Amino acid sequence: MGNSRVTLKDLAKELNLSPSTISRAISGHPAISDATRKLVQQKADELGFTPNSIASSFRKKKTQSIGIIVPKIDIHFHSLVISGIEEYAYSKGYNVTIFQSKDSFEREKEITRILQNRMVEGIIICLSNETKSYAHFKKFTKLGVPVIFYDRVPTNFNANKIVINDYESAFKATEHLIQQGCSRIAHIAGNQSTHIFKDRLEGYKTALKKHKLPIDPSLILETKNLTYEEGAECAKKMLALPESPDGLFCSNDYTAISAIQVFQKAHIKVPEQIAVVGFSNYPISRVIEPNLTTINDRAFQMGQAAASLLIRQIDDTDSFVEFETITLKTDLVVRASSMRKASDTKL
Amino acid sequence: MGNSRVTLKDLAKELNLSPSTISRAISGHPAISDATRKLVQQKADELGFTPNSIASSFRKKKTQSIGIIVPKIDIHFHSLVISGIEEYAYSKGYNVTIFQSKDSFEREKEITRILQNRMVEGIIICLSNETKSYAHFKKFTKLGVPVIFYDRVPTNFNANKIVINDYESAFKATEHLIQQGCSRIAHIAGNQSTHIFKDRLEGYKTALKKHKLPIDPSLILETKNLTYEEGAECAKKMLALPESPDGLFCSNDYTAISAIQVFQKAHIKVPEQIAVVGFSNYPISRVIEPNLTTINDRAFQMGQAAASLLIRQIDDTDSFVEFETITLKTDLVVRASSMRKASDTKL
DNA sequence: CTGAAAGCGCTTACAG
DNA sequence: CTGAAAGCGCTTACAG
Numbered sequence: 001m002g003n004s005r006v007t008l009k010d011l012a013k014e015l016n017l018s019p020s021t022i023s024r025a026i027s028g029h030p031a032i033s034d035a036t037r038k039l040v041q042q043k044a045d046e047l048g049f050t051p052n053s054i055a056s057s058f059r060k061k062k063t064q065s066i067g068i069i070v071p072k073i074d075i076h077f078h079s080l081v082i083s084g085i086e087e088y089a090y091s092k093g094y095n096v097t098i099f100q101s102k103d104s105f106e107r108e109k110e111i112t113r114i115l116q117n118r119m120v121e122g123i124i125i126c127l128s129n130e131t132k133s134y135a136h137f138k139k140f141t142k143l144g145v146p147v148i149f150y151d152r153v154p155t156n157f158n159a160n161k162i163v164i165n166d167y168e169s170a171f172k173a174t175e176h177l178i179q180q181g182c183s184r185i186a187h188i189a190g191n192q193s194t195h196i197f198k199d200r201l202e203g204y205k206t207a208l209k210k211h212k213l214p215i216d217p218s219l220i221l222e223t224k225n226l227t228y229e230e231g232a233e234c235a236k237k238m239l240a241l242p243e244s245p246d247g248l249f250c251s252n253d254y255t256a257i258s259a260i261q262v263f264q265k266a267h268i269k270v271p272e273q274i275a276v277v278g279f280s281n282y283p284i285s286r287v288i289e290p291n292l293t294t295i296n297d298r299a300f301q302m303g304q305a306a307a308s309l310l311i312r313q314i315d316d317t318d319s320f321v322e323f324e325t326i327t328l329k330t331d332l333v334v335r336a337s338s339m340r341k342a343s344d345t346k347l
Numbered sequence: 348m349g350n351s352r353v354t355l356k357d358l359a360k361e362l363n364l365s366p367s368t369i370s371r372a373i374s375g376h377p378a379i380s381d382a383t384r385k386l387v388q389q390k391a392d393e394l395g396f397t398p399n400s401i402a403s404s405f406r407k408k409k410t411q412s413i414g415i416i417v418p419k420i421d422i423h424f425h426s427l428v429i430s431g432i433e434e435y436a437y438s439k440g441y442n443v444t445i446f447q448s449k450d451s452f453e454r455e456k457e458i459t460r461i462l463q464n465r466m467v468e469g470i471i472i473c474l475s476n477e478t479k480s481y482a483h484f485k486k487f488t489k490l491g492v493p494v495i496f497y498d499r500v501p502t503n504f505n506a507n508k509i510v511i512n513d514y515e516s517a518f519k520a521t522e523h524l525i526q527q528g529c530s531r532i533a534h535i536a537g538n539q540s541t542h543i544f545k546d547r548l549e550g551y552k553t554a555l556k557k558h559k560l561p562i563d564p565s566l567i568l569e570t571k572n573l574t575y576e577e578g579a580e581c582a583k584k585m586l587a588l589p590e591s592p593d594g595l596f597c598s599n600d601y602t603a604i605s606a607i608q609v610f611q612k613a614h615i616k617v618p619e620q621i622a623v624v625g626f627s628n629y630p631i632s633r634v635i636e637p638n639l640t641t642i643n644d645r646a647f648q649m650g651q652a653a654a655s656l657l658i659r660q661i662d663d664t665d666s667f668v669e670f671e672t673i674t675l676k677t678d679l680v681v682r683a684s685s686m687r688k689a690s691d692t693k694l
Numbered sequence: 695c696t697g698a699a700a701g702c703g704c705t706t707a708c709a710g
Numbered sequence: 711c712t713g714a715a716a717g718c719g720c721t722t723a724c725a726g
Contacts, residue, residue, distance in 0.1 A: 007704085008703065008705095009704095017713090018712065020706080020713055020714080021711085021712055021713070023703095024705090024711095024712085027705090031712080033711060036711080036712085048486075051704080052466065052703055054401065054405050054410060054465065054466050054703085054704095056705075057704095058401050058402055058405045058704075058718060058720090059705050059706090060704085060705070060718085072430065073420075073429050073430040073433060074426040074427045074429075079420050079421040079423075080421045082421075082445070083419065083420040083421045083447065086445060086447050090447075095444050095461070095465065096444060096445055096446075097412070097445075098429070098433060098443055099437065100430065117398055118442065261634075264636075283631075284630075284631050284634065287604060287631065289611075352719095366697090367698080367722080370720065371696085374721090378695055378696080379695070380695060383695080398719090398720080399718095401719085401720095402702095402720040402721090403720055404720095405702060405703075405704090405718090405719080405720075406719075406720045407720085407721070
C-alpha cells in the first residue's frame with residue numbers, strides 16, 4: 001500500500017513553487033497572493049496533502065497539546081472535569097492527552113516524566129491520594145510549562161489551583177438543615193488527611209456554632225473513602241446512639257444515599273425524622289427517592305476553568321503573574337430529602 | 348528563566364562522544380559498552396537530560412499515540428471504556444488523546460482530520476449517532492492506520508469491531524423473566540435506527556417465541572434516547588393498558604430504574620407484580636431498591652480489548668488479516684428486581 | 695564498540 | 711509577493 005504521505009516538497013515540485021511559499025499559503029500567511037493561495041489549496045486537495053503536525057510541532061516547539069492526570073477516569077466527577085477541559089481545549093485548537101495515576105504516587109511521577117518528554121505545553125492534574133511531595137512538578141516550572149491543580153490540590157506549595165469553597169459549601173448545607181428545624185445534626189466526614197474534607201468538617205462545625213448548637217463528637221463519623229458501604233455503617237452507628245440525629249450532612253452523595261436507605265429500612269422517615277444533605281450533585285441524587293438535597297460542585301465548569309486558565313498561561317509567556325487560585329461558586333440544590341418545611345422552599 | 352532543554356548534542360559535547368553514541372546509550376542499544384552507557388546515564392541525570400520524544404517521533408515516524416473519539420466522555424459507559432483503553436495503552440507505552448464528537452457528524456469528521464495530521468498510529472471510536480457515512484475513515488485504511496469501532500459500529504462497512512452480543516444478551520434477559528414465571532413481558536426499546544437496539548428487540552422477541560408466548564405490540568415501547576424521563580412515560584403507558592405486564596425488559600438501566608419508581612408510586616410491587624431487568628450494569632443498579640437485575644456489558648474489558656487489538660494491528664504491519672470483529676461475553680447479573688422465585692437463584 | 699553524515703517535514707529570518 | 715538556506719533534535723544505514 002502506498003502509505004507515504006504527500007509533503008510540502010511534493011506540492012512545491014508539482015507547482016514549481018518553493019516549499020516556503022507552500023508553507024505560507026497553507027498556513028494563511030498574509031504575504032501570499034490570493035491567486036497562489038488558491039492554486040496551492042487546490043493542488044493540496046487534489047493530492048490529498050495534509051500538514052504533518054508532528055513536524056510542525058517539532059520545528060515550532062509548540063505541540064498544541066496538554067496533559068491531564070486523574071486518579072481514575074471512570075469516576076464521574078473526573079469524567080465531567082475532563083469533558084469540560086476537552087471542550088475548551090478543542091475550541092482553542094489544543095489536544096488533550098489523558099493518564100490515570102490510579103492513586104499511585106510512583107505512577108504519577110512516571111507520568112510527569114512522559115509528559116515532559118512529550119513536550120506538552122501545560123498540565124492539569126488532580127493529585128493521587130498518595131501524593132505528599134510535589135518535587136516532580138518543579139521541573140515544569142523551570143521549563144515554563146504551567147501546571148493547574150484541581151480538586152485534590154497541594155498544600156504548602158505555591159501553585160495554580162482551581163477549587164471550590166468546601167468550607168463555605170459545608171456551612172451552607174449545614175445551615176440549611178438548621179433552618180429546616182434540625183437541631184441534632186450528624187456529619188459523615190471524609191478522610192481528614194485530605195484538605196477538602198477537613199474544610200467540610202470545619203464548615204459544618206462553624207454553622208453549628210453560629211446557631212448556638214452543641215458540637216457532639218458522637219455525631220461526627222469519619223470514613224476512609226466515603227464509600228457506599230461506609231455510609232451504611234455510619235448510618236447504623238447513628239441509629240444505635242441513645243438519641244438519634246434529626247439531620248445529616250454527608251461529605252459526598254454516596255454516603256448520603258446509603259444512609260437514607262438504612263434509615264428507610266429501619267422505618268425512619270426521610271426527611272420527616274432525619275433530613276439529609278449530600279455533596280457533589282451526582283446524577284443519582286435526582287433519581288433516589290426522596291431526591292437528594294446536595295451541593296452542586298460544578299465539575300464541568302471546573303474543567304473549563306482549568307483549561308481556560310492553563311491556555312491563558314501558555315499564551316502569556318511573559319506575564320508577571322506567577323500563580324493563580326480560582327475558587328468556583330457552588331450551589332445548594334434543595335430537593336426532597338431535606339424539605340421539612342414545605343412552605344419554606346426558598347430560605 | 349533558562350527554559351531551554353538539554354539535548355543529545357549538549358551531552359555529546361560534555362562527554363566528548365558523538366551524538367550517535369549518546370542516542371544509542373540512552374535508548375539501550377546493545378552495541379554500546381557498559382562503561383559508556385553508565386557514563387552517559389550519569390551525565391544525563393546530572394544535566395537533567397530527558398529525550399525529546401517529539402523529535403524522536405518525527406524522525407521515526409512513530410508517535411506512540413492513539414486517538415479516541417467518543418460522543419461524550421462523562422457518559423459512564425464511555426469513561427469505563429476509556430479507562431480500559433488507557434490502562435492497556437499505558438502498559439504498552441502508548442499515549443491516548445481523547446476527543447468528544449458530541450454526537451455531531453461534522454465534528455467527528457473534523458476530529459479525524461486532526462488525528463491524521465497528528466499522525467496517531469491508531470484510532471478507537473464510538474460513532475456519533477448522526478453518522479451514516481464512513482468515508483472519513485477511508486483515509487486511515489490507505490495510510491495503514493488501524494481503526495477500531497466499538498459499541499456504535501458501522502453497518503455495511505468492513506471494519507475492525509469490538510461488540511457484545513446484544514441479541515443474545517436480550518434473549519438471556521427475557522428468558523430469565525420467563526423462567527421467573529412472567530408471561531406478559533414488556534420491552535422498553537432504544538431507537539430502532541441504531542443497530543444494537545434493534546438486536547435487543549430481536550432477542551426479546553425470539554425468547555418469547557421460543558417459549559410460545561405471544562408478541563404483543565402494545566407491550567413494545569420505543570424511545571428516542573432511553574432517557575430517565577422516557578422510561579417513566581413508558582411505565583405510565585404500561586399501567587394504562589387494559590392488562591398490565593408482569594415482566595419488563597429495558598434496553599438500559601435508566602429506563603428500568605425510572606419504570607420501577609413509577610410502579611412503586613402506583614403501589615405495584617417489584618418484583619412480585621412486575622419483575623424488571625435492565626441493561627448495562629450501571630453503578631446505580633446496585634443502589635436502587637430493589638437492586639436491579641441487569642446485563643453486565645463489560646465496558647472496561649471492551650476498552651482493553653479495543654486497545655489490545657489496535658496495538659496488535661499497529662505492530663503486525665504485514666499480516667494477512669484485514670479486519671477483525673471481537674464479540675465479548677456478557678453476563679446476566681441477577682438481583683432482587685427480578686427474583687420472584689427465592690429458591691431459583693441459579694437457573 | 696564508536697563516529698560522520700544524511701535526513702525526517704516543516705518554519706522563518708533574511709534577502710530581493 | 712516569493713525563494714534559498716538553515717535548522718529544530720533526534721535516528722540509523724554505512725563505514726571503520
